[in-house]
Amino acid sequence: MKTRKLVALIGAAVLATASLTACGSTETTAESAAETTAAESTAETTVEESSATTEEANTDLSGSITMAGSTSMEKLANAVAESFMEKYPNVTVSAEFTGSGAGIESLTAGSVDIGNSSRNLKDEEKEAGAVENIVAIDGIAVVVDPANTVTDLTKDQLISIYTGETTNWSELGGADEPIVVVGREAGSGTRGAFEELLEIEDACVYANELDSTGAVMAKVASTPGAIGYVSLDVVDDSVIAVALEGVEATAENIKAGNYFLSRPFVMATMGEISEQSPEVQALFEYLASDEGKEVISSVGLITVD
Amino acid sequence: MKTQKEFSIVGNRKSKSIVEKTAQVIFTICAFMAVMAVASITIYMIMKGTPALFEVGIKEILFGTVWKPSAKEPSFGILYVILTSIVGTTMAIIIGVPIGILTAVFLAEVAPKKLASIVKPAVELLAGIPSVIYGLLGILLLNPLMYKLEKIIFAGSETHQYTGGSNLISAVFVLAIMILPTVINISESAIKAVPEHLKSASLALGASHIQTIFKVIIPAAKSGIISAVVLGVGRAIGEAMAITLVSGSSVNVPLPFNSVRFLTTAIVSEMGYASGTHREVLFTIGLVLFVFIMIINVSLTKILKSAENKD
Numbered sequence: 362m363k364t365r366k367l368v369a370l371i372g373a374a375v376l377a378t379a380s381l382t383a384c385g386s387t388e389t390t391a392e393s394a395a396e397t398t399a400a401e402s403t404a405e406t407t408v409e410e411s412s413a414t415t416e417e418a419n420t421d422l423s424g425s426i427t428m429a430g431s432t433s434m435e436k437l438a439n440a441v442a443e444s445f446m447e448k449y450p451n452v453t454v455s456a457e458f459t460g461s462g463a464g465i466e467s468l469t470a471g472s473v474d475i476g477n478s479s480r481n482l483k484d485e486e487k488e489a490g491a492v493e494n495i496v497a498i499d500g501i502a503v504v505v506d507p508a509n510t511v512t513d514l515t516k517d518q519l520i521s522i523y524t525g526e527t528t529n530w531s532e533l534g535g536a537d538e539p540i541v542v543v544g545r546e547a548g549s550g551t552r553g554a555f556e557e558l559l560e561i562e563d564a565c566v567y568a569n570e571l572d573s574t575g576a577v578m579a580k581v582a583s584t585p586g587a588i589g590y591v592s593l594d595v596v597d598d599s600v601i602a603v604a605l606e607g608v609e610a611t612a613e614n615i616k617a618g619n620y621f622l623s624r625p626f627v628m629a630t631m632g633e634i635s636e637q638s639p640e641v642q643a644l645f646e647y648l649a650s651d652e653g654k655e656v657i658s659s660v661g662l663i664t665v666d
Numbered sequence: 667m668k669t670q671k672e673f674s675i676v677g678n679r680k681s682k683s684i685v686e687k688t689a690q691v692i693f694t695i696c697a698f699m700a701v702m703a704v705a706s707i708t709i710y711m712i713m714k715g716t717p718a719l720f721e722v723g724i725k726e727i728l729f730g731t732v733w734k735p736s737a738k739e740p741s742f743g744i745l746y747v748i749l750t751s752i753v754g755t756t757m758a759i760i761i762g763v764p765i766g767i768l769t770a771v772f773l774a775e776v777a778p779k780k781l782a783s784i785v786k787p788a789v790e791l792l793a794g795i796p797s798v799i800y801g802l803l804g805i806l807l808l809n810p811l812m813y814k815l816e817k818i819i820f821a822g823s824e825t826h827q828y829t830g831g832s833n834l835i836s837a838v839f840v841l842a843i844m845i846l847p848t849v850i851n852i853s854e855s856a857i858k859a860v861p862e863h864l865k866s867a868s869l870a871l872g873a874s875h876i877q878t879i880f881k882v883i884i885p886a887a888k889s890g891i892i893s894a895v896v897l898g899v900g901r902a903i904g905e906a907m908a909i910t911l912v913s914g915s916s917v918n919v920p921l922p923f924n925s926v927r928f929l930t931t932a933i934v935s936e937m938g939y940a941s942g943t944h945r946e947v948l949f950t951i952g953l954v955l956f957v958f959i960m961i962i963n964v965s966l967t968k969i970l971k972s973a974e975n976k977d
Contacts, residue, residue: 525827539817539828546915547736548939563737568829568925569914572935576911583805584813584830 423451424640430457430464430477433550434626436660437497438477444656445647452640465491468629474641476629479554491629496648497662500593500623501555502610504581504600511535513604516621520559522588525566530586543569543580543589555590558622590622592661612663626662708956715953718742718946727950733917733927735936735944742947744932748954750920751929754834754909755902758841762902763895765842766849767884770891773850774857775879793847800840801911808836809912816923829925832914837926840908845898852897856890857883889973896966903958906930929955 428438435458442454459467461478468476469489482493503519505511511533514522521527522540531537544567545552551574556562571577574591581589582599589600593610596602602610605621614620630637634645647653654664719727722742730743769789773782813831820826860883868878884891906928914925915935927935932951940948 528824528827541828541830543830546935546939547734548936548941548944550939553736563734566827567916568827569832570916570925570927570935572910572915572938579805580830580832583810586828587830 419449420451422449422640422643424638425453425455426475426638426640426644427473428454428456428464428475428477428628429459429467429473430475431461431479431626432458433461433479433499433554434458434477436550437626437657437662440656440660441644441648441653444652445644448647448652449640449643452643454644465629468631471631474630474638475644478627478629479624480627481625482627482629486629490631492631492633494628494630494634494645495625495665496628496645497626497657497664498615498623499554499626500610500612500615500620500663501551501558501590502593502596502602503588503590503605503622504578504596504602505588506581506583506585507599507601508585509535509538509601511603512601513607515606516559519605520561523559523565524561538586541568541584541587542566543571543577543584543587545574545577545590546570546572551590551592554624555622558624593623593663594658594661615663616665623663711949711953711956714946714949715956716950718943718950721943722947727947728954735940735947740943742943744929744947744951744954746917746919747927747929747932747951750834750918750926751903751955751958753920754838754841754926754928755899757834757838758845758902759895759899761838762842762845762898763849766846766894766898767853767891769846769850770853770857770894771879771884774854775875775883789847789850792843793851797844797905797908798911800844801908804836804840804908804912808839812836812923819923826923827925829914829916829923832912832925833923834913834920834926835922837909837913837928840912841902841905844905844908845901848901849894849898852894853887853891856887856894859890860886889969892969893966896962896969900959900962900966903955903962904930906934910934929958 435456438456438458442456446452446454456477457464457473458477461480464473464476465478465482465486466476467473468491469486476491479499482491487493503514509530511530514533518527518533522533523542523544525542527533528540529537530540542565544555544565547570549572556565569580571580574595577589577591578595578597578600581587593602593612593615596610604610608614608619608621610620610622615623628645628648630641634642637645648657657664727742727744728748729745730741731745732741732743733747734741769785773786773789777785809831811831812833812835813828816828816831816833820828864882864886865878868882869875873881909928910931913928913931915927915931916925917927917932918924920926929951933948933955936944937948
């Protein structure tokens with residue numbers, strides 16, 4: 362009797378543990394598979410779209426556009442490439458993500474049509490012939506919990522909060538409440554941009570490293586004394602977006618260039634757009650159209666007029 | 667006669683042997699599915715997890731304490747992450763196991779039938795609740811409570827970094843509750859499997875009911891209870907979803923009020939955007955976790971084998 366029950370127990374135990382092991386590992390595999398697909402999606406669409414010529418789209422334009430550059434612009438570049446190729450099935454857009462500097466370098470070397478840069482072009486890059494075409498603006502809002510009385514921070518204050526020097530809101534003229542520093546995980550584009558713009562790369566001391574924008578919003582909204590950063594487009598009433606150097610975080614202020622936690626997304630070309638190939642011109646026309654603007658705002662960016 | 671034959675699935679001797687053989691093949695294939703899954707996962711994890719070990723260095727990864735995977739000069743030390751998983755799981759076991767075993771004793775020995783018929787389904791329901799729900803409850807109830815406690819304990823402290831309640835203790839509480847059903851169910855069946863005559867003999871010798879439980883029944887069910895504990899460890903160390911929500915996910919020394927990152931949450935939180943060596947190191951973390959679970963499995967088998975030998 363006892364032995365039999367024990368045997369059953371062993372079976373159940375081994376099975377349960379095995380399934381536990383399996384679960385843990387499959388999750389990673391599935392995720393990585395999804396990742397790879399996402400990364401390769403541009404390449405795949407390129408092949409598919411060009412081979413399947415549809416009637417309703419503009420087929421009179423054919424050729425290819427190559428772009429290289431900023432990793433921060435990956436989402437934008439992929440989204441634009443995908444929707445553009447849907448409209449012009451005979452044009453293939455391929456994008457590489459090598460970094461802003463490397464992208465402009467390949468542009469001036471003539472190996473790509475468009476160099477993506479998530480910063481303004483430097484003077485020497487302009488001298489080499491690159492022309493700055495700002496297609497979108499990336500804005501980051503600094504948010505605090507709704508009960509916080511500090512609603513304006515300077516750049517230095519923000520830096521000292523995130524590097525762990527300032528630890529209490531009373532030091533910034535607020536209530537005697539400890540600061541809970543919330544940020545994103547390593548590798549996140551928002552975190553990269555935030556740290557880069559404040560020049561505090563790898564110097565941040567986070568109390569919470571959350572892996573999504575939604576999680577940051579929820580944590581900040583529910584924790585007294587919390588501060589976090591998110592993409593400007595997701596800010597809602599559950600938190601307060603603080604003004605930086607007296608400038609409110611609005612799309613207008615960012616466009617005017619007054620709000621410092623923002624950066625331009627540049628698609629640089631050699632020479633003016635009018636000197637480019639018809640495909641590249643069509644791409645910029647597309648970006649300026651309502652359709653293109655919709656794509657830009659769909660990835661959380663601010664459009665330029 | 668003929669109609670009867672047509673309706674029979676066995677039919678004649680020939681078709682009977684076909685049925686037998688087919689069934690055997692199906693059983694074998696099914697059995698191999700599980701084996702193949704385990705084998706391919708093992709191979710995959712080793713293939714994916716080892717390159718980073720040589721690229722970055724075994725010592726740098728396993729014994730390094732700085733986790734800055736996307737820095738200009740990246741460092742991939744996961745010592746604190748490993749320690750967090752060990753400490754967190756141990757603490758969860760220390761809290762969860764006594765509660766679990768005593769609940770099992772209650773269900774199997776003490777509880778009146780009516781009460782047991784309420785508690786038992788409740789425990790089973792607990793096992794069925796998705797882990798993300800535990801995490802949400804942790805955020806809504808546990809974290810604010812912990813933050814209040816944190817403010818009281820660290821009032822006036824200059825060096826403590828406030829976490830807003832997302833800390834090791836929150837994660838440990840969530841884990842302790844999550845392992846309860848495993849511990850309770852397996853210990854209960856172990857306790858129920860203790861032969862009735864042992865209990866009767868003890869009672870006949872004049873021992874009280876409580877004495878019998880602690881001196882006779884629990885020792886007799888020891889091996890079952892130990893496997894319950896080991897399985898609880900397995901569940902706790904493999905859990906990711908619930909604790910990623912409540913632990914704060916910063917890499918820190920596993921102290922009670924620090925925001926911490928477990929092996930599982932380290933993978934989950936950074937897989938999304940990781941690339942290159944960073945990504946490979948995440949697979950290495952997976953491999954470390956895999957090795958941990960292997961160790962748990964092997965020790966479980968050992969425990970059960972030694973128990974069998976005693977019988």
